[in-house]
Amino acid sequence: GQCGNQVGCRFWDLALREHAAVNKKGIYDEALSSFFRNVDTRSGGDGADIYKGKIRSLKARALLIDMEEGVVNEILQGPLRDVFDSKQLITDVSGSGNNWAVGHKVYGCQYRESIVEKLRKAAEHCDCLQCFFIIHSMGGGTGSGLGTFVLSLLEDEFPEVYRFVTSVYPSGEDDVITSPYNSVLAMKELNEHADCVLPIENESLFDIVNKIHQMINSGKLGSTVKPKSLVTSSAGGAKAVQEKPFDAMNNIIANLLLNLTSSARFEGSLNMDLNEISMNLVPFPRLHYLVSSLTPLYTLADVNIPPRRLDQMFSDAFSRDHQLIQADPKHSLYLACALLVRGNVQVSDLRRNIERLKPSLHFISWNQEGWKTSLCSVPPVGHSHSLLALANNTCVKPTFMELRDRFMKLYKKKAHLHHYLHIEGMEQSCFSEAVASLSDLIEEYNELDATKDEPRTDPPRLKIAV
Amino acid sequence: MSIVTVQLGQCGNQIGHELFSAVCRDVHGTHGLCSKKENESYHDACKERFFCQEESEVPVARAVLVDMEPKVISQTLAVAARSGSWKYDDRSHFCQKQGSGNNWANGYSVHGPRHKEAIMNLMQKEAEKCDRLGGFFTIMSMAGGTGSGLGAFVTQCLRDAFPNSFILNHIIWPYGTGEVIVQNYNSVLTLSHLYQSSDALLVHENDVIHKICAQLMNIKQISFRDVNQVIAHQLGSVFQPAYTAEGDSDYSRNPLGDLMETLVPHPEFKMLGLRNLPQMPENFLAYSTFSWPGLIKHLRQMLIANAKMEEGIDWQVRPPHPGSSSRSTSKPLHFNTSLANLVILRGKDTHSVDLGSFRDPSLYTSWLSPQDAFNAWRTPRAFNKYEKSAALVSNSQFLLQPLDSVVGKAWNMFASKAYVHQYTKFGIEEEDFLDSFTALEQVISSYTIL
Numbered sequence: 001g002q003c004g005n006q007v008g009c010r011f012w013d014l015a016l017r018e019h020a021a022v023n024k025k026g027i028y029d030e031a032l033s034s035f036f037r038n039v040d041t042r043s044g045g046d047g048a049d050i051y052k053g054k055i056r057s058l059k060a061r062a063l064l065i066d067m068e069e070g071v072v073n074e075i076l077q078g079p080l081r082d083v084f085d086s087k088q089l090i091t092d093v094s095g096s097g098n099n100w101a102v103g104h105k106v107y108g109c110q111y112r113e114s115i116v117e118k119l120r121k122a123a124e125h126c127d128c129l130q131c132f133f134i135i136h137s138m139g140g141g142t143g144s145g146l147g148t149f150v151l152s153l154l155e156d157e158f159p160e161v162y163r164f165v166t167s168v169y170p171s172g173e174d175d176v177i178t179s180p181y182n183s184v185l186a187m188k189e190l191n192e193h194a195d196c197v198l199p200i201e202n203e204s205l206f207d208i209v210n211k212i213h214q215m216i217n218s219g220k221l222g223s224t225v226k227p228k229s230l231v232t233s234s235a236g237g238a239k240a241v242q243e244k245p246f247d248a249m250n251n252i253i254a255n256l257l258l259n260l261t262s263s264a265r266f267e268g269s270l271n272m273d274l275n276e277i278s279m280n281l282v283p284f285p286r287l288h289y290l291v292s293s294l295t296p297l298y299t300l301a302d303v304n305i306p307p308r309r310l311d312q313m314f315s316d317a318f319s320r321d322h323q324l325i326q327a328d329p330k331h332s333l334y335l336a337c338a339l340l341v342r343g344n345v346q347v348s349d350l351r352r353n354i355e356r357l358k359p360s361l362h363f364i365s366w367n368q369e370g371w372k373t374s375l376c377s378v379p380p381v382g383h384s385h386s387l388l389a390l391a392n393n394t395c396v397k398p399t400f401m402e403l404r405d406r407f408m409k410l411y412k413k414k415a416h417l418h419h420y421l422h423i424e425g426m427e428q429s430c431f432s433e434a435v436a437s438l439s440d441l442i443e444e445y446n447e448l449d450a451t452k453d454e455p456r457t458d459p460p461r462l463k464i465a466v
Numbered sequence: 467m468s469i470v471t472v473q474l475g476q477c478g479n480q481i482g483h484e485l486f487s488a489v490c491r492d493v494h495g496t497h498g499l500c501s502k503k504e505n506e507s508y509h510d511a512c513k514e515r516f517f518c519q520e521e522s523e524v525p526v527a528r529a530v531l532v533d534m535e536p537k538v539i540s541q542t543l544a545v546a547a548r549s550g551s552w553k554y555d556d557r558s559h560f561c562q563k564q565g566s567g568n569n570w571a572n573g574y575s576v577h578g579p580r581h582k583e584a585i586m587n588l589m590q591k592e593a594e595k596c597d598r599l600g601g602f603f604t605i606m607s608m609a610g611g612t613g614s615g616l617g618a619f620v621t622q623c624l625r626d627a628f629p630n631s632f633i634l635n636h637i638i639w640p641y642g643t644g645e646v647i648v649q650n651y652n653s654v655l656t657l658s659h660l661y662q663s664s665d666a667l668l669v670h671e672n673d674v675i676h677k678i679c680a681q682l683m684n685i686k687q688i689s690f691r692d693v694n695q696v697i698a699h700q701l702g703s704v705f706q707p708a709y710t711a712e713g714d715s716d717y718s719r720n721p722l723g724d725l726m727e728t729l730v731p732h733p734e735f736k737m738l739g740l741r742n743l744p745q746m747p748e749n750f751l752a753y754s755t756f757s758w759p760g761l762i763k764h765l766r767q768m769l770i771a772n773a774k775m776e777e778g779i780d781w782q783v784r785p786p787h788p789g790s791s792s793r794s795t796s797k798p799l800h801f802n803t804s805l806a807n808l809v810i811l812r813g814k815d816t817h818s819v820d821l822g823s824f825r826d827p828s829l830y831t832s833w834l835s836p837q838d839a840f841n842a843w844r845t846p847r848a849f850n851k852y853e854k855s856a857a858l859v860s861n862s863q864f865l866l867q868p869l870d871s872v873v874g875k876a877w878n879m880f881a882s883k884a885y886v887h888q889y890t891k892f893g894i895e896e897e898d899f900l901d902s903f904t905a906l907e908q909v910i911s912s913y914t915i916l
Contacts, residue, residue, distance in 0.1 A: 128562075271538065276567050278888075279611075279885075283884035346689040347690050348689075365878070366879045370644060372645070373645055461873075461874065
């Protein structure tokens with residue numbers, strides 16, 4: 001869909017920028033191969049991948065899907081056109097009309113074979129396929145409907161490969177009236193078919209962008225900010241300076257994905273692969289929604305950062321205004337927490353900060369020391385260090401509850417329902433099942449929250465006959 | 467006799483590399499403080515034990531490197547080769563791409579069987595390079611998926627393929643406040659399985675080594691490299707050549723066998739702890755002098771008070787009063803009862819050191835006599851620039867509290883069934899967990915009533 005492709009575009013641009021900063025010799029290495037293929041375009045791009053040696057032409061390991069052409073065409077005419085192969089695209093002309101049912105049922109059915117074929121082709125180019133990333137929005141028709149169709153397709157065709165989904169949730173003032181329907185219908189699919197979901201809310205991205213603007217324009221700090229270090233910036237990438245309104249917000253998501261995969265791509269003293277994220281942060285299959293936060297949002301031009309600033313980075317990761325959804329993890333219950341650190345940070349810095357922050361956080365009784373950590377030596381462009389925190393925390397509950405409320409407001413009046421119901425394969429039960437699935441999820445979080453203030457009683461240990 | 471070191475997972479490979487570096491540095495150092503002949507003898511014994519020097523210019527470490535993702539192994543190989551003083555055999559490694567995902571079941575039930583042949587081939591090759599195989603030394607962490615799960619599987623395979631060789635597992639106990647959320651599950655599964663196939667488990671706790679780095683080594687921003695170097699130093703102080711008996715003229719040729727013989731009299735008791743002193747930043751060494759009586763006194767108190775390092779020892783803890791009727795009721799709190807102990811002395815005047823205080827029967831459980839329970843190895847050759855150094859390898863209640871803590875946390879988590887679906891996905895069922903818990907509660911019980 002539009003959101004997915006726009007975010008994706010920013011992601012590929014920043015990924016190239018990151019690898020260019022690290023890979024000085026232009027050799028196609030293991031790190032690059034995680035996201036890019038190396039091909040010789042003289043043979044029309046159909047030639048076998050080149051596994052070693054110099055970089056010839058990098059092709060993103062990606063599928064771009066949109067049911068209207070505008071966004072994808074723009075990408076193909078822009079500075080990233082050589083990164084994508086025409087065979088990686090699936091487009092149509094008329095769009096999904098912000099209708100989940102059109103995306104999921106109509107286009108799903110129509111393009112099923114084509115999607116499977118292109119997925120297989122992309123998978124064949126991989127030595128070892130570990131994970132799929134899906135980037136989409138929940139509120140529209142294509143990303144939401146066709147996106148979740150692709151998700152269940154991935155489960156059928158590649159059951160062993162992890163499915164990570166980055167979902168942009170609509171805000172309350174979203175201009176698409178039917179976004180609650182689309183989102184709730186999509187949630188059911190995410191509940192059932194995703195391994196891990198990183199929900200993102202536009203409001204939070206917007207707030208972060210504003211915060212940065214205010215900071216730059218206030219002139220308070222006296223030092224200049226390094227342009228490339230802004231979590232919202234495209235500086236140094238291939239894209240021209242003229243930035244579109246959503247670019248800054250999309251860059252944040254792109255940075256999230258880069259930091260998430262950094263320890264899998266680059267070396268460090270404590271590596272973390274993507275399968276470890278799912279293993280450590282998903283204690284029960286359905287509770288796979290992770291709240292994310294990125295710090296720092298920018299780096300000042302000062303070179304030497306004293307430890308006090310380093311500690312500030314850890315504190316910020318737990319503050320409300322750095323979360324990518326409207327949530328406050330500090331006042332809710334943690335099921336698990338992961339800290340992915342990049343750059344010049346050592347295990348003692350990690351330990352010190354965990355000890356410092358632990359007392360102010362509430363962890364569930366059976367996971368009191370539930371921290372997963374990783375240290376990657378390569379920092380992001382423009383920073384000396386950075387932190388991505390992923391939390392499995394009951395603070396996602398309010399987001400889901402509001403979504404359900406907005407859904408019920410429309411559903412009770414049966415507003416706009418007919419647009420969905422006249423699509424073949426759609427029935428009223430689709431709606432009732434979807435909202436039931438959402439309610440069940442909310443109830444699971446409720447039950448966990450209820451344990452928060454209970455006194456802790458450890459289960460009795462096994463007794464051994466001496 | 468030679469030892470084949472098996473480096474498993476990121477931790478095992480990182481530590482293994484530091485171990486070979488430390489051993490090499492010690493052997494080439496000029497601070498042996500002993501005769502040239504002694505030095506040469508030490509050098510030869512060490513070489514035979516850890517390195518092979520066929521046609522290569524530099525010594526080649528006797529090691530097999532195993533990991534389920536490629537980055538760490540390629541780094542380890544490269545850094546060693548760059549050192550110019552030793553290297554690994556380029557063919558003696560096995561790696562995959564997808565990692566084990568911190569999942570013990572993935573390492574044990576999926577990767578293990580799938581890659582058994584390839585891995586065991588490498589072991590066989592490395593064993594054949596040895597004139598006489600003294601045994602296997604496997605280095606692994608308990609917290610992750612490869613070292614722990616695949617490590618447990620490989621240990622089992624080694625036991626089956628080499629039934630008469632010694633297997634010593636070096637285990638890294640993770641930090642209490644996690645590196646990995648499911649580390650307690652992984653630890654419980656690893657320990658219970660290793661207990662069946664391994665001869666002994668030599669444990670290093672990350673929390674303890676971290677404290678040593680902070681308080682004794684004065685390191686401000688402690689990295690894993692710092693931690694690993696301290697661990698390598700401590701391992702070196704045990705495994706570098708030493709004379710195992712009075713009047714021996716040759717360095718012991720069977721270090722693993724000797725270790726097992728002195729420290730593991732009963733298969734129910736396999737948990738070995740390690741203490742070493744003195745420990746300080748290298749630039750302090752020139753300004754420090756030590757006396758053997760002082761070092762021995764500290765080491766003994768560290769043993770009976772279960773102190774993790776030479777600072778902050780509780781001097782109030784005393785052995786139980788001799789001659790009291792019932793030992794168990796008169797045993798003071800926090801007293802660390804030993805089953806067997808081994809002290810290794812290196813450096814100046816080791817021949818004259820009085821170790822009588824370690825032969826005190828009140829230190830030991832009643833069913834072994836102190837003559838059998840205590841042993842000492844010595845060498846006049848100083849280790850790693852320390853004029854005098856002493857190591858203690860102890861089969862005692864050292865690890866009782868950490869073990870109990872890990873089992874308790876794992877049990878707590880298991881009661882809520884959290885994360886169990888991640889293991890059943892790969893074939894480790896709830897009954898397997900219960901078997902592991904039972905096995906470890908048995909070990910805890912045995913050590914408690916020592």
